[in-house]
Amino acid sequence: MVQIDHPLIAITAYVEPARWSLWDVEAALVPQMFVEAVQAAGGIALLVPPDAAFSERAAERLIDSVDGLLLTGGPDVDASLYGAEPAAEHEGSRIERDESEMALIKATIEADKPLLAVCRGMQLLNVVCGGNLVQDVPGFHRPNPGSFEGSEHEVRLSEGSLAATVAGGTKHVGMQHHHQGIDRVGEGLEVTGWAVGDDLPEAVEMADRRFVLGVQWHPEADPDSPVIQAFVEACSVEAV
Numbered sequence: 001m002v003q004i005d006h007p008l009i010a011i012t013a014y015v016e017p018a019r020w021s022l023w024d025v026e027a028a029l030v031p032q033m034f035v036e037a038v039q040a041a042g043g044i045a046l047l048v049p050p051d052a053a054f055s056e057r058a059a060e061r062l063i064d065s066v067d068g069l070l071l072t073g074g075p076d077v078d079a080s081l082y083g084a085e086p087a088a089e090h091e092g093s094r095i096e097r098d099e100s101e102m103a104l105i106k107a108t109i110e111a112d113k114p115l116l117a118v119c120r121g122m123q124l125l126n127v128v129c130g131g132n133l134v135q136d137v138p139g140f141h142r143p144n145p146g147s148f149e150g151s152e153h154e155v156r157l158s159e160g161s162l163a164a165t166v167a168g169g170t171k172h173v174g175m176q177h178h179h180q181g182i183d184r185v186g187e188g189l190e191v192t193g194w195a196v197g198d199d200l201p202e203a204v205e206m207a208d209r210r211f212v213l214g215v216q217w218h219p220e221a222d223p224d225s226p227v228i229q230a231f232v233e234a235c236s237v238e239a240v
């Protein structure tokens, strides 16, 4: 076992309109909360925007060069990727980002490097594994669009799971901001967390990988959450 000092963490970036200073342009961006959480845990945060080259084997080279992949939140996964028509509640997608991140997910699983998939990231992980999504879920999963204020709900985690180990117990209260969720679970994934209230999947993992974890809640928005710390620690251990 080799210990890595300051592991390199690839963080998937959004491409969205953004404003700062005098500018109002399309930008590749990541909420600073993700960057700070990774840095606070001792990782080096690398922002990775969508790139069509990832579908042509460049994803393997990128994942070879880093110690772990962190999938951020973002827009709805394009419904065509799980064989559905967009429902009326579908809020718009960025298929080029979906396809780019799907290639990165596959490369990370193949290399058995740590993967933490947050919110939309967890949904995309499920789609990569052949699952599909519920296109609109009850409002308590996103009580306050555009804010994490007062957004917590309780999640039940299965005993002995990676999710429970990482979260520090089988009861977890996570910051919430999603309007879609997992429907049919993808192959190779196990649901290990459920929303108290409607049993919607809130955590998934892969038993035959070192650390592949999807969480529907937002650990980056919760300074007390141990999840990103645990992920970065997993990235600090090189498999031999």
Ligand SMILES: [Mn+2]
Residues within 6 Å of the ligand: 140, 141, 153, 176, 178, 195, 202, 216
């Ligand atoms: Mn939820």
